[in-house]
Amino acid sequence: MSCENPTAEADAIMPRKRKYDKSRTCVKCKENAGNVVVRHAVYCRACFIPQMTYKFRRSLEPYVNAKPDGPRRTALKPTGNLLVAFSGGLGSTVLLDLVNRCYVSPDPTLLTADGGRDHPRNERVWKRVHVCYVECCDVLLGTKDRTEEVKNLVEQIQGVEFISLRIQDAFDSSWWNSIFHEDSNGDVVVDLSDEMLPFVTTGSSTQTPLSAMKAYLASLPTPTALPTTLNNLIRVLLQHTALNTNSSHLLFGTSLTSLAVSLISNVSQGGGFHVKEEMQEEWFPDARLAKNSKIGSVRLIRPLKDISVKECGVWAWWSRLRVIGREEWTWPGAKPGIGRLTKDFIRGLETDYPSTVSTIVRTCGKLSPKGSTSGQCLLCQRPAQEGVQAWKARIAIRSHDDVALAGTSVPDPPGHALAPLLCYVCHTTLTSKGTRAAPALYPSHTSPSVGISVPLWASSYLLGSALHDESSDTGFVEPVAFSGGKRMSQEELRGAISEFILD
Amino acid sequence: MPPRNCALCDQARAILKRPKTGQQICKDCFFYVFETEVHNTITEAKLFKLGDRVAIGASGGKDSTVLAYVMKTLNDRYQYGLELFLLSIDEGITGYRDDSLETVKRNQQQYDIPLKILSYDELYGWTMDAIVSQVGKKNNCTFCGVFRRQALDRGAAMLNVDHIVTGHNADDIAETVLMNIMRGDIARLGRCTSICTQGDDTIKRSKPFKYAYEKEIVMYAYFKKLDYFSTECIYSPDAYRGHARAFLKDLEAARPSAIIDIIHSGEAFEVKEEVKATQKLQQICKRCGYMSSNDLCKACSLLEGLERGMPRAAVTDRAFRKKMLEEDQPPEGLRTIPYFQRPSGETRVGTIS
Numbered sequence: 001m002s003c004e005n006p007t008a009e010a011d012a013i014m015p016r017k018r019k020y021d022k023s024r025t026c027v028k029c030k031e032n033a034g035n036v037v038v039r040h041a042v043y044c045r046a047c048f049i050p051q052m053t054y055k056f057r058r059s060l061e062p063y064v065n066a067k068p069d070g071p072r073r074t075a076l077k078p079t080g081n082l083l084v085a086f087s088g089g090l091g092s093t094v095l096l097d098l099v100n101r102c103y104v105s106p107d108p109t110l111l112t113a114d115g116g117r118d119h120p121r122n123e124r125v126w127k128r129v130h131v132c133y134v135e136c137c138d139v140l141l142g143t144k145d146r147t148e149e150v151k152n153l154v155e156q157i158q159g160v161e162f163i164s165l166r167i168q169d170a171f172d173s174s175w176w177n178s179i180f181h182e183d184s185n186g187d188v189v190v191d192l193s194d195e196m197l198p199f200v201t202t203g204s205s206t207q208t209p210l211s212a213m214k215a216y217l218a219s220l221p222t223p224t225a226l227p228t229t230l231n232n233l234i235r236v237l238l239q240h241t242a243l244n245t246n247s248s249h250l251l252f253g254t255s256l257t258s259l260a261v262s263l264i265s266n267v268s269q270g271g272g273f274h275v276k277e278e279m280q281e282e283w284f285p286d287a288r289l290a291k292n293s294k295i296g297s298v299r300l301i302r303p304l305k306d307i308s309v310k311e312c313g314v315w316a317w318w319s320r321l322r323v324i325g326r327e328e329w330t331w332p333g334a335k336p337g338i339g340r341l342t343k344d345f346i347r348g349l350e351t352d353y354p355s356t357v358s359t360i361v362r363t364c365g366k367l368s369p370k371g372s373t374s375g376q377c378l379l380c381q382r383p384a385q386e387g388v389q390a391w392k393a394r395i396a397i398r399s400h401d402d403v404a405l406a407g408t409s410v411p412d413p414p415g416h417a418l419a420p421l422l423c424y425v426c427h428t429t430l431t432s433k434g435t436r437a438a439p440a441l442y443p444s445h446t447s448p449s450v451g452i453s454v455p456l457w458a459s460s461y462l463l464g465s466a467l468h469d470e471s472s473d474t475g476f477v478e479p480v481a482f483s484g485g486k487r488m489s490q491e492e493l494r495g496a497i498s499e500f501i502l503d
Numbered sequence: 504m505p506p507r508n509c510a511l512c513d514q515a516r517a518i519l520k521r522p523k524t525g526q527q528i529c530k531d532c533f534f535y536v537f538e539t540e541v542h543n544t545i546t547e548a549k550l551f552k553l554g555d556r557v558a559i560g561a562s563g564g565k566d567s568t569v570l571a572y573v574m575k576t577l578n579d580r581y582q583y584g585l586e587l588f589l590l591s592i593d594e595g596i597t598g599y600r601d602d603s604l605e606t607v608k609r610n611q612q613q614y615d616i617p618l619k620i621l622s623y624d625e626l627y628g629w630t631m632d633a634i635v636s637q638v639g640k641k642n643n644c645t646f647c648g649v650f651r652r653q654a655l656d657r658g659a660a661m662l663n664v665d666h667i668v669t670g671h672n673a674d675d676i677a678e679t680v681l682m683n684i685m686r687g688d689i690a691r692l693g694r695c696t697s698i699c700t701q702g703d704d705t706i707k708r709s710k711p712f713k714y715a716y717e718k719e720i721v722m723y724a725y726f727k728k729l730d731y732f733s734t735e736c737i738y739s740p741d742a743y744r745g746h747a748r749a750f751l752k753d754l755e756a757a758r759p760s761a762i763i764d765i766i767h768s769g770e771a772f773e774v775k776e777e778v779k780a781t782q783k784l785q786q787i788c789k790r791c792g793y794m795s796s797n798d799l800c801k802a803c804s805l806l807e808g809l810e811r812g813m814p815r816a817a818v819t820d821r822a823f824r825k826k827m828l829e830e831d832q833p834p835e836g837l838r839t840i841p842y843f844q845r846p847s848g849e850t851r852v853g854t855i856s
């Protein structure tokens with residue numbers, strides 16, 4: 001759905017059928033004739049623009065300084081640069097426009113009167129602003145590469161720098177080594193057929209990053225897992241890019257509407273522990289990676305979280321923004337997953353109950369995670385709740401051995417299993433099966449029969465910690481590995497991790 | 504597909520695919536895991552103590568029939584030492600409740616558990632049939648829900664039990680989590696996944712089937728050939744809940760673990776402390792002594808609406824409810840709910856004003 005014109009974004013522009021409460025006069029100034037209806041309230045253009053600018057700044061500025069403050073009094077002084085995530089979609093297009101006109105090349109028409117108080121017009125808030133686009137076309141059959149198009153669009157903006165990535169960079173050790181100067185000296189191969197997710201460390205992979213990426217996606221057990229995985233890979237790639245560009249802030253163009261969908265979808269995938277992160281989060285990278293960085297953490301913010309898709313559409317229209325559009329993530333033969341079902345459901349519900357999306361976001365804003373954290377999830381980098389594996393074993397007995405474990409906690413497996421290092425969502429994404437087998441994603445692609453490689457941040461950690469745990473002096477002792485990239489047989493793989501095999 | 508061995512015992516031939524895990528297992532292993540998971544739920548939450556008197560809320564439907572059977576089985580197998588009762592509420596719905604109560608009476612004989620039946624008519628002076636003839640089918644679930652909850656507590660008090668267990672299953676709880684988020688019902692969201700709820704001095708209520716899939720409860724009843732009455736309430740359910748249920752079914756079809764995943768989500772968050780502080784405290788209904796978040800409990804205000812011939816106003820009109828409250832005593836001649844007597848045994852302080 002490539003389009004030159006924002007009207008093509010579904011429901012984005014004013015509905016043909018006008019719906020407004022009482023009068024056609026703007027509810028704010030009570031003078032001008034209204035130009036737009038936002039949730040049954042009529043606004044004129046002169047009131048809408050500052051109102052939306054205000055909502056954007058209200059969701060961002062209190063979190064710019066290292067110490068978050070409520071109604072901001074002090075000047076905006078972030079500890080690092082800014083990274084804007086750009087997908088080509090409506091939300092990120094509007095986000096980029098707002099960032100540009102508020103902080104890069106301040107637009108006096110936006111920053112007037114009350115809106116401009118404390119705004120450092122002479123000094124840039126973030127010294128450098130990067131815009132990063134992650135191209136997924138290589139894993140989505142039949143979609144086109146938009147990198148050039150995005151690059152041209154971004155480079156029209158003075159004062160921002162463009163960075164392009166490809167989704168398979170998550171498996172590309174040359175990308176990893178170029179930013180973290182860490183020589184990748186191995187690969188980690190996980191067996192998805194066992195719910196403990198046993199893994200072995202091997203010699204460097206001979207696969208190309210793209211074929212490792214495809215093998216990873218092709219081994220996922222459900223259509224639900226595909227977009228969840230892509231979303232997480234994109235987010236974590238961006239987080240590492242933020243770290244590498246010394247960006248203390250990473251912004252996403254998630255609108256109120258998409259935030260409501262992602263909250264419900266996330267809850268439906270077991271991510272109740274991450275409700276807070278789904279809205280806003282702070283990522284503390286592994287100390288090894290952060291050692292060369294000027295920033296200690298990256299704050300992920302969604303400044304459009306109070307602005308609906310429709311308001312974004314109106315903004316784009318009035319600001320004459322060109323929306324490239326983003327590809328729908330579809331896989332031939334795959335039934336809709338939980339993400340897609342949630343999106344359709346919320347859309348439908350909104351017609352009868354128009355306040356649904358804001359209610360969802362407001363309700364989730366009143367929640368906080370419960371229970372303790374066992375660390376950071378190796379894959380999605382969000383906090384992992386303690387006791388997930390014991391909970392799963394108690395709630396659904398999958399083996400007679402579980403019975404002995406239930407009631408107590410599952411003892412930490414002594415060696416190489418991924419399950420205890422993952423959050424509930426990631427473990428479920430990798431192990432929970434559908435009622436039918438997932439369709440073959442890449443018919444022509446031959447996947448390795450045993451195990452898949454994990455993204456680089458995970459393998460780097462595992463190889464690094466193998467170094468610490470097992471032999472403090474000599475690097476990792478037993479590369480359980482095979483030499484020269486030969487795939488291990490199922491028996492060899494099991495033999496190496498037999499202590500985890502329950503049956 | 505060729506017959507496979509059971510994924511759990513590897514001895515018998517697998518005869519079913521477990522909805523919850525997708526594993527193909529044999530019948531005995533299914534009974535075993537189903538019962539053991541309920542036992543895990545009970546022991547993990549430390550629901551009972553030796554000698555507790557426990558009422559099983561029995562409707563004659565599949566959930567409560569299987570619950571009665573499993574409670575009895577586990578009580579014997581693991582020597583919980585519980586004294587079990589069946590407690591049925593007769594809402595007064597002709598053709599629906601009559602038949603289902605017959606089922607409960609048969610359960611009483613089959614399981615040898617004493618039964619107590621308490622009717623809306625006897626407690627409130629109104630049957631659901633009479634209420635529906637007044638309010639129509641649109642709001643009647645509001646009445647039924649409020650009245651049933653209070654009736655169960657009152658029946659339990661009459662039986663002098665410590666604890667009521669109900670047949671709410673994992674599907675019900677997952678659906679409630681989603682619904683409370685979408686409706687913004689933060690108070691209910693905070694408590695809907697707790698296995699056991701207890702107000703300051705009410706009778707404990709818990710849900711031993713909190714992690715049991717509806718489909719597996721049906722399977723269990725089927726393979727055990729349990730006698731249950733299967734029909735939905737003839738009065739239509741609330742539309743919003745209907746949407747949530749249909750959505751949940753779609754999610755389950757996409758990925759069967761969705762039900763358990765949603766419950767896990769519900770257990771992984773809580774209402775922020777600062778939000779909790781603004782929530783209303785529980786108090787005692789000035790008229791009937793039942794716990795309430797207002798001076799007048801929901802049942803009393805609904806009942807008064809019915810009695811005054813203005814049932815809808817009692818559901819929707821705040822001003823009307825306020826007016827009812829101001830008149831401290833109900834007007835002469837209107838029926839009211841008998842004052843709530845809590846089970847004796849423990850001394851409860853400060854509950855009666």
Ligand SMILES: [Zn+2]
Nearest residue numbers: 026029044047
């Ligand atoms: Zn105006």
Ligand SMILES: [Zn+2]
Nearest residue numbers: 377380423426
């Ligand atoms: Zn994770």
Ligand SMILES: [Zn+2]
Nearest residue numbers: 509512529532
């Ligand atoms: Zn078996």
Ligand SMILES: [Zn+2]
Nearest residue numbers: 788791800803
């Ligand atoms: Zn009352």
